[in-house]
Amino acid sequence: MVEELPKILGHIETMETLDLEGVEPTSHVVQLENVLREDVPRPSLPVEKALEQAPDPQPGGFGVPSPGRS
């Protein structure tokens, strides 16, 4: 990977040959602004179901090792 990444970046850098002076960036092609919906409560995933796929489910939460050691 040490050899591949510079090669890939080298290809990407060919973009620098373009004249992009004053061009606006595009982050998203669909022109959407502030898509809102009515603030109506609706049922969400039950807690048990949300925890079902976790590697270490705990009552009401996700179990993780201690964050304090490092």
Place this chain on the structure above:
Amino acid sequence: MSADLLALSGAEAGALVRAGELSATELFEFWRERAAGDELGSYLWVADGPEGDPPAGSALGGVPVAVKDLFCVEGVPSAAASRILEGYRPPYSATAVTRLREAGAPVLGKTNQDEFAMGSSTENSGFGPVRNPWDPERVPGGSSGGSAAAVAAGTAPWAIGTDTGGSIRQPAALCGVVGLKPTYGAVSRHGMIAFASSLDQCGPLTRNVADAALLTAALVGRDPCDSTSLEHPEGVTLPTAERLEGVRVGIWGFEEEGLDPGVAEQCRRAVALAEELGATVEEIELPHAPHAISAYYVIAPAEASANLARYDGVRYGRRTESDDLLEMYERTRHDYFGEEVRRRIMIGTYALSSGYYEAYYGTAQKVRTRIVEDFRSAFERVDLVITPTSPTVAFKLGERVADPLSMYLSDFYTTPASLAGIPAISIPCGLSEGLPVGLQLIGPAFSESRVLDAAHALERAIGFEGVPRP
């Protein structure tokens, strides 16, 4: 009866079920057996049985659909072919899957893919590669390689996949089937395991254009669960065109250095047929399209590096145990992400890092603007842009694995429409070296019906025969 069922398109089989001449249960069982007998690695999971009778008179008539692994299906393994999600059974289903079920297409199975859709050969699957039904020594393309191979080999009547930079169109081309990437926003992304959110789009892989239209019509529409989805302003109608009179076609990319002469020849032959059908053809310029690969391989990895942060061994998926939290995160991601996924996370985080952001991500976003403008200018002169879909036919397994850049260049013709968010279809247009060649038709945003109509007329004129079956 079995041989007859295999010969039917999705639309034809659905019509027989609606007419009461074929039972949906018998049809499902036929396809379930075909899928279970797959020997190409196309499937990661096959359903045990149907999900009950299809709604009466439903548009898709009970014809089962093969679904790319990255679509969440409630209670069904959905891992995006990544070891980090091995065994994950989502608590909900993707909107695309729900819409197809409601339209009468039950889930037949989950198809193999490149891990998190990152790849152009399906060799990056965490669960083994898929082989091309035309030649098992070759790749089916990717990332929706399982869906393409299943449709081509007749182990699925039709399928859905996702396309971020060509992941529906390129495997469709390499397997000799039809693949459509709809306009960005036309189909909900809710429940699709995310790769690059500003590009990902769901679409069909089918035997013919009419089937692609039928599935697309069922898939499109605004979904409150995806705020980037839109109501399709024109709707998607079934194709009927037999001629192309009055259609202005612009061709692009036929003189590219990396284009295989055999592929170019078949694509030129198809363009000549378009002219015979009444289309006017002219060469057009898309001056920034050759830079689409560079922009794409910054933007997609940048978005992926953010999207894949969620795989940390906490809420779902696999975990490598450690008594330290940070070490647990690091080991989990190291142990369960494949090499290509790690490579793209590194490129993406590098491109977004302070000091390099403007040079890479900022520049790529400006190139994206230029590509959008190139297409806008082109569509002032022509109705459709036609290009080859892939510069080569299917390559051999292992051939490009050691050289990621050569793999990325497979997407030369497909990334421009991805960055512009516009619809594009690949249809088979002939054989080169005994392997299928794909032709790409690109239209303006939300022009799906016109693109499908033109593809339908051309398909009839080309008369492509599917994969030879014993």
